[in-house]
Amino acid sequence: xxxxxxxxxxxxxxxxxxxxxxxxxxxxxxxxxxxxxxxxxxxxxxxxxxxxxxxxxxxxxxxxxxxxxxxxxxxxxxxxxxxxxxxxxxxxxxxxxxxxxxxxxxxxxxxxxxxxxxxxxxxxxxxxxxxxxxxxxxxxxxxxxxxxxxxxxxxx
Amino acid sequence: xxxxxxxxxxxxxxxxxxxxxxxxxxxxxxxxxxxxxxxxxxxxxxxxxxxxxxxxxxxxxxxxxxxxxxxxxxxxxxxxxxxxxxxxxxxxxxxxxxxxxxxxxxxxxxxxxxxxxxxxxxxxxxxxxxxxxxxxxxxxxxxxxxxxxxxxxxxxxxxxxxxxxxxxxxxxxxxxxxxxxxxxxxxxxxxxxxxxxxxxxxxxxxxxxxxxxxxxxxxxxxxxxxxxxxxxxxxxxxxxxxxxxxxxxxxxxxxxxxxxxxxxxxxxxxxxxxxxxxxxxxxxxxxxxxxxxxxxxxxxxxxxxxxxxxxxxxxxxxxxxxxxxxxxxxxxxxxxxxxxxxxxxxxxxxxxxxxxxxxxxxxxxxxxxxxxxxxxxxxxxxxxxxxxxxxxxxxxxxxxxxxxxxxxxxxxxxxxxxxxxxxxxxxxxxxxxxxxxxxxxxxxxxxxxxxxxxxxxxxxxxxxxxxxxxxxxxxxxxxxxxxxxxxxxxxxxxxxxxxxxxxxxxxxxxxxxxxxxxxxxxxxxxxxxxxxxxxxxxxxxxxxxxxxxxxxxxxxxxxxxxxxxxxxxxxxxxxxxxxxxxxxxxxxxxxxxxxxxxxxxxxxxxxxxxxxxxxxxxxxxxxxxxxxxxxxxxxxxxxxxxxxxxxxxxxxxxxxxxxxxxxxxxxxxxxxxxxxxxxxxxxxxxxxxxxxxxxxxxxxxxxxxxxxxxxxxxxxxxxxxxxxxxxxxxxxxxxxxxxxxxxxxxxxxxxxxxxxxxxxxxxxxxxxxxxxxxxxxxxxxxxxxxx
Numbered sequence: 024x025x026x027x028x029x030x031x032x033x034x035x036x037x038x039x040x041x042x043x044x045x046x047x048x049x050x051x052x053x054x055x056x057x058x059x060x061x062x063x064x065x066x067x068x069x070x071x072x073x074x075x076x077x078x079x080x081x082x083x084x085x086x087x088x089x090x091x092x093x094x095x096x097x098x099x100x101x102x103x104x105x106x107x108x109x110x111x112x113x114x115x116x117x118x119x120x121x122x123x124x125x126x127x128x129x130x131x132x133x134x135x136x137x138x139x140x141x142x143x144x145x146x147x148x149x150x151x152x153x154x155x156x157x158x159x160x161x162x163x164x165x166x167x168x169x170x171x172x173x174x175x176x177x178x179x
Numbered sequence: 180x181x182x183x184x185x186x187x188x189x190x191x192x193x194x195x196x197x198x199x200x201x202x203x204x205x206x207x208x209x210x211x212x213x214x215x216x217x218x219x220x221x222x223x224x225x226x227x228x229x230x231x232x233x234x235x236x237x238x239x240x241x242x243x244x245x246x247x248x249x250x251x252x253x254x255x256x257x258x259x260x261x262x263x264x265x266x267x268x269x270x271x272x273x274x275x276x277x278x279x280x281x282x283x284x285x286x287x288x289x290x291x292x293x294x295x296x297x298x299x300x301x302x303x304x305x306x307x308x309x310x311x312x313x314x315x316x317x318x319x320x321x322x323x324x325x326x327x328x329x330x331x332x333x334x335x336x337x338x339x340x341x342x343x344x345x346x347x348x349x350x351x352x353x354x355x356x357x358x359x360x361x362x363x364x365x366x367x368x369x370x371x372x373x374x375x376x377x378x379x380x381x382x383x384x385x386x387x388x389x390x391x392x393x394x395x396x397x398x399x400x401x402x403x404x405x406x407x408x409x410x411x412x413x414x415x416x417x418x419x420x421x422x423x424x425x426x427x428x429x430x431x432x433x434x435x436x437x438x439x440x441x442x443x444x445x446x447x448x449x450x451x452x453x454x455x456x457x458x459x460x461x462x463x464x465x466x467x468x469x470x471x472x473x474x475x476x477x478x479x480x481x482x483x484x485x486x487x488x489x490x491x492x493x494x495x496x497x498x499x500x501x502x503x504x505x506x507x508x509x510x511x512x513x514x515x516x517x518x519x520x521x522x523x524x525x526x527x528x529x530x531x532x533x534x535x536x537x538x539x540x541x542x543x544x545x546x547x548x549x550x551x552x553x554x555x556x557x558x559x560x561x562x563x564x565x566x567x568x569x570x571x572x573x574x575x576x577x578x579x580x581x582x583x584x585x586x587x588x589x590x591x592x593x594x595x596x597x598x599x600x601x602x603x604x605x606x607x608x609x610x611x612x613x614x615x616x617x618x619x620x621x622x623x624x625x626x627x628x629x630x631x632x633x634x635x636x637x638x639x640x641x642x643x644x645x646x647x648x649x650x651x652x653x654x655x656x657x658x659x660x661x662x663x664x665x666x667x668x669x670x671x672x673x674x675x676x677x678x679x680x681x682x683x684x685x686x687x688x689x690x691x692x693x694x695x696x697x698x699x700x701x702x703x704x705x706x707x708x709x710x711x712x713x714x715x716x717x718x719x720x721x722x723x724x725x726x727x728x729x730x731x732x733x734x735x736x737x738x739x740x741x742x743x744x745x746x747x748x749x750x751x752x753x754x755x756x757x758x759x760x761x762x763x764x765x766x767x768x769x770x771x772x773x774x775x776x777x778x779x780x781x782x783x784x785x786x787x788x789x790x791x792x793x794x795x796x797x798x799x800x801x802x803x804x805x806x807x808x809x810x811x812x813x814x815x816x817x818x819x820x821x822x823x824x825x826x827x828x829x830x831x832x833x834x835x836x837x838x839x840x841x842x843x844x845x846x847x848x849x850x851x852x853x854x855x856x857x858x859x860x861x862x863x864x865x866x867x868x869x870x871x872x873x874x875x876x877x878x879x880x881x882x883x884x885x886x887x888x889x890x891x892x893x894x895x896x897x898x899x900x901x902x903x904x905x906x907x908x909x910x911x912x913x914x915x916x917x918x919x920x921x922x923x924x925x926x927x928x929x930x931x932x933x934x935x936x937x938x939x940x941x942x943x944x945x946x947x948x949x950x951x952x953x954x955x956x957x958x959x960x961x962x963x964x965x966x
Binding site for chain 2 (some may be wrong): 055
């Protein structure tokens with residue numbers, strides 16, 4: 024077992040993990056942050072996306088020990104007081120999702136993308152989200168949510 | 180004081196009450212459940228398509244620290260009741276019943292067939308344990324295709340059957356088939372294939388089972404489309420009384436037909452929990468989901484079409500072979516629905532239909548969004564092929580053959596009346612939306628520049644719920660139940676057997692009940708997912724809009740009647756003079772007399788009223804679907820095919836849909852778009868592929884390709900709401916239509932794009948490599964005919 028400390032959603036969290044344990048399993052099982060979902064466990068579907076040191080990563084492909092000393096933001100960290108963040112609000116307004124399983128990955132990936140590209144247009148957003156799979160919506164409502172958040176961001 | 184008219188929620192895109200939870204990571208899916216002392220299960224699965232199990236040695240696995248138990252197929256057979264798949268058993272699947280065990284004992288029948296279950300302190304350790312289970316197999320010749328299975332000499336999957344025919348050949352004729360074909364100007368024949376593909380919800384299957392030996396009860400947390408069907412399945416196979424099994428479900432990460440009832444793995448997990456006296460969790464991983472959860476649609480059709488030289492489709496004679504995979508679940512039930520639906524909205528006067536269902540060494544055929552969809556693919560593909568041969572426009576041949584809307588309604592040749600069907604209108608609407616003549620001009624210009632654009636059109640109807648048949652005593656889809664209760668805090672609680680997994684029932688049912696009862700939307704609570712609390716029900720078959728929307732409306736009306744009766748005592752006015760507006764009971768038009776509905780409930784509960792006053796504000800409602808009706812629509816796609824790479828780009832996609840009155844337009848459009856996206860995936864990307872030996876080839880998302888935001892275009896959707904049939908309930912189901920009609924729409928467009936090459940398409944899966952083969956084959960054919 025390896026002792027690690029990770030800053031998760033702003034708080035220092037200590038854990039003792041097997042070297043083989045993924046970051047996703049550490050977040051879900053050890054820290055009870057079950058908002059991070061596992062859709063494929065081989066890095067394709069994007070449901071498990073979290074932000075590590077400012078960059079979106081697949082937490083199913085990263086080991087917990089690799090995250091030692093890093094800052095991790097999960098979907099729970101984007102609405103710390105239960106209040107929806109601006110992107111989450113825009114996605115609610117846009118009826119972005121259905122079953123909700125892919126949702127945390129899209130929310131995290133789009134948050135990271137919009138913070139770097141606040142003026143992104145539809146095609147750029149589609150490409151930025153093309154590593155996240157949704158089986159319910161046909162994507163249009165998700166893209167509309169991100170576009171709405173970008174537009175509202177520009178108005179502020 | 181100005182009276183504010185109550186807002187009407189039904190028909191508005193009310194924001195989903197589900198969303199704040201799921202957007203913040205607060206959803207509760209089955210894999211999020213953690214119980215004290217919970218163990219984790221993993222399955223040892225067959226690497227062979229077909230083999231004899233000679234020995235299973237679990238000694239080393241059992242010795243691994245952290246492994247708590249290993250159950251082989253033989254162990255499991257002593258812990259469970261033998262039987263068929265619970266869904267198959269409940270629906271009376273028909274055909275000869277093969278004998279097999281919950282986990283494989285004598286034989287394995289597909290790659291991924293479960294052989295043993297390992298239960299350990301963590302999923303990591305359970306998977307380590309699986310690695311240590313030694314299974315000796317003897318290879319048997321695989322039955323990898325339906326053609327092999329049809330051969331009486333093929334090795335039988337099931338010893339008690341002797342061959343691989345699971346649904347024996349059956350033929351039915353509707354109308355005068357012989358006479359129609361004898362009198363036709365032309366008879367054309369086609370062979371059409373539909374390929375194997377699958378549901379792929381983003382969340383796989385999963386279960387946490389927890390047996391309490393003290394009380395003899397089993398609590399199951401499940402991902403399911405029906406807590407009751409799961410309860411029945413687990414009780415049946417564990418030999419328990421159904422009332423000793425409680426099934427709970429929270430959020431569910433999609434299903435599309437996959438998660439109905441209780442699968443073999445889920446039953447094994449429940450049995451393990453009972454044996455160990457500890458909770459056991461199993462979360463299906465993606466490899467298991469793709470290889471072993473089940474597949475759909477592998478069917479082939481020999482079609483004979485009788486036509487007039489003017490383009491009247493007079494008769495069809497269709498022979499279907501369905502490959503149900505290894506174990507009967509849904510496959511044997513599909514041909515009857517295909518048969519009933521094949522005429523579609525057309526005035527086809529004769530149909531001969533025959534079918535045979537065969538077992539093969541592949542994953543079992545399960546329900547997938549519009550399980551009968553191949554009838555639409557076949558019919559709409561054949562119409563385009565015929566139009567081409569007759570020199571007719573695809574729109575023209577459809578308009579020519581659409582049944583007229585008559586009174587009494589024109590009956591399909593297979594029986595059901597086409598009451599209220601708006602196919603003509605939806606065809607005309609999509610044609611107008613895309614402006615076909617303008618497209619044809621652009622198509623010709625682009626072809627001259629070496630760009631290949633095509634347009635495709637297809638139409639469908641769906642019995643969601645279907646029309647009430649004049650002679651039938653019951654409604655079109657059985658009964659739907661709901662319990663409704665007014666609480667003392669003024670909340671109206673609906674208890675429904677629907678088990679939403681993306682359909683937004685917590686929002687849509689609340690909209691209907693809020694309007695009908697007279698409270699704000701936020702004052703209605705929808706309770707789902709507890710078999711001890713909710714009435715029997717199932718989310719599936721696009722039934723909820725009519726059936727559950729209807730029972731919510733009628734139930735709310737019933738509950739309101741009770742409240743008004745009681746309030747008439749309080750307000751001292753006749754119930755007929757009272758109304759409920761914005762949560763207040765009042766004399767019609769006089770808000771000053773208003774009493775909050777919660778106050779009415781509180782006063783009733785005070786016990787001050789005599790026995791002759793009904794003070795219970797709970798009703799049990801049921802609804803039989805009323806007059807029912809069809810949903811349906813027409814879709815049109817414009818595609819570009821890159822003839823160098825074979826890549827198809829969907830440039831534009833329009834749909835004119837009629838699902839009657841819309842409850843929540845954003846929810847309806849979400850269902851339509853999601854269905855179309857799955858249809859696009861099915862044609863351009865997705866395939867559950869096996870090699871010639873039955874080895875599964877698509878067990879990761881690098882092999883089973885799903886569409887992403889870059890392959891799916893924006894969809895333009897128009898709504899027709901033209902023909903109400905029922906006095907109150909004209910919402911119709913819209914869950915499956917997109918997936919039913921998108922494949923023929925797209926394939927028709929691709930064939931149109933490739934018309935200059937003379938390409939004809941008789942299949943549904945058209946990835947780039949196949950497009951190039953079709954172009955090459957057509958090229959060489961035309962070259963050789965020139966030679």
